[in-house]
Amino acid sequence: MSATTRPADASKNATELIESPAFRALVKIRWSVSLTLLALLFVGYYGFIMLVATSPAIVARRLSEAPGAIANLGLVLGIGTLVFAWILTAVYVVWANRVHDPEVERLKRQLRR
């Protein structure tokens, strides 16, 4: 468990890496991306809940006045919230795999050197 039992030079190397601008940027960007996506999730989900709770009339509005049409805004928003949540997850994975992971690997190689 303990991270402090490494040889002295490795630990010096580690400290340098932690304080390097590249590592700090990695951590900062990771949380910026996460928190932006989390904010979008909040807006989507709690927006949906608040809309349903405060304006049921809007939610019950039919999408089309055609005689066969019955779907209302609420049904679309309900499904839409589920799909939106999955899309946010997918966006994070694509970003992490394409952008974040290569940078993680690069920094790990610096540590071994």
Add this chain to the structure above:
Amino acid sequence: MPPAAPAYQSTLGHPSFASIGFFFLVILVTLVITWWAGRKTRTSTEYYAAGRGISAMQNGFALAGDYMSAASFLGISGMVALKGYDGMIYATGWLVGWPALMFLVAEPLRNLGKFTFADVVAYRLRQGPVRIAAAVGGILTTIFYTIAQMVGSGSLIALMFGMPFVLAEVLVGAVMLLYVLFGDMLATTWVQIVKAILLLCGVTVLTGLVLSRFGFSLPALYRAATDLYPNQNLLVPGDLTRSPVDAISLGLALMFGLLGLPHILMRFYTVPDAKAARVSVLYATGLIGYFYVIIPIVGFGAAVLLSVKGAGGSVLALGQEVVRGFDKGGNMAAPLLAEALWGSAFLGFIAAVAFATILAVVAGLTLAGASAYSHDIYLSVIKKGRATEEEQLETARIATVAFGVVAVALGIAFQGQNVAFLVGLAFAIAASANFPALLMSIVWRRFTTWGAVWSILVGAASSVGSIVLSETVWVDLFHFEHAIFPLKNPAIFSMSAAFLAGIVVSLLTPEPEARRKFESEKLRTYLGVGAE
């Protein structure tokens, strides 16, 4: 059975050849998996984390399996059948925790921990106090979740197979213990995967059969539902969101409760690295999202197709009345619909899937409860981290049996109680006791040992306390006239209290050692250097 539904005939509760057959097939298949998986358990890493050899896709199915309990399968389809749109609102709340889990904790959790979420909370703090507090939060969450599952499962099995409640409890406990004791996390994971696939296939077929009756047109189904129930518009929101604060509080509990459920968090240690953890959440979110998108169709289908029509198309009994006739909460909507659409063999299949679901979820909970004791209390506090693999494995097995026996005993003790509030309670404790401490330990430099302990204890006490004083327990269970705590779900209050306690106590008790370690643990948190 209420007089309104005398015309309805069902083999539900009268075991047929098909239902018994599917029932034994499910038990047989899962036990073969257990035998196959259990041949090589030698270490605690194999026992608790399946040797960290589960792939991202397998873990995605297992996570989905752990989360799609019988309560969500039978409960949400029943809720949609009886209340329509409200059931759909509820379903969205069950999914939105997954993206949050990914954004906030999945990868740091995988990198920092070993078997339990307490590993992460205690990583740079003093082991003793934090481990004990975290084990309390973890065990409370797991116990309440387990009671809800056991009581629900006992009545479901009694209803579906006509088996006595106590026998059903003992059977679930015994078979589940076989999985965990002899097959460990690997078997439990595979049982989850098999069950998730069976459940998704079963619900997909059921949905397809419903849609086939309406020419594969959703509007036709909705129209039939609104025509049949002219006084109760099934397509608009009803009671569920009458109070916006209540709705937000429930939403918070569902969303952040997931981030504190020990049996879910534990699954992230079964994959090799943070990348696999991340991809597994994407699979799980997709599978669970798909499940919640199609399950309302089953509910609407039950409301329409279970109606009994007399000569000349007159309605003798409405679908909702038929469903209520078997179970007040609507839990039998999906099994009844299966029988109505494809006969008693399909009912047998759906019933067996529901049974497998119960077994698998209880097995996962048991592993989580056992690890909280044997890994966090026994190994880290009593033995101070010095115990051989044999000692650890032996304690793990003893704790597993003890947890299993307690689960069966509590299940029997709570027979006949309305335990729906227990799931809400489990999520509220998870969101209040476990999640704030976990998040602050990952992101906040100044977090301290006593900050963690107080955050967990305040979160646990305030969520349990306010649920007891709320309408669900104070009025419905204890029959007092007025609830003392105004909300049905306390998360908005108890989660804030836990964060506040953690922040205030941490600022009052500075811990330079913990702050120094925060810097060095960053390599492990963000790069996975030294991760197990």
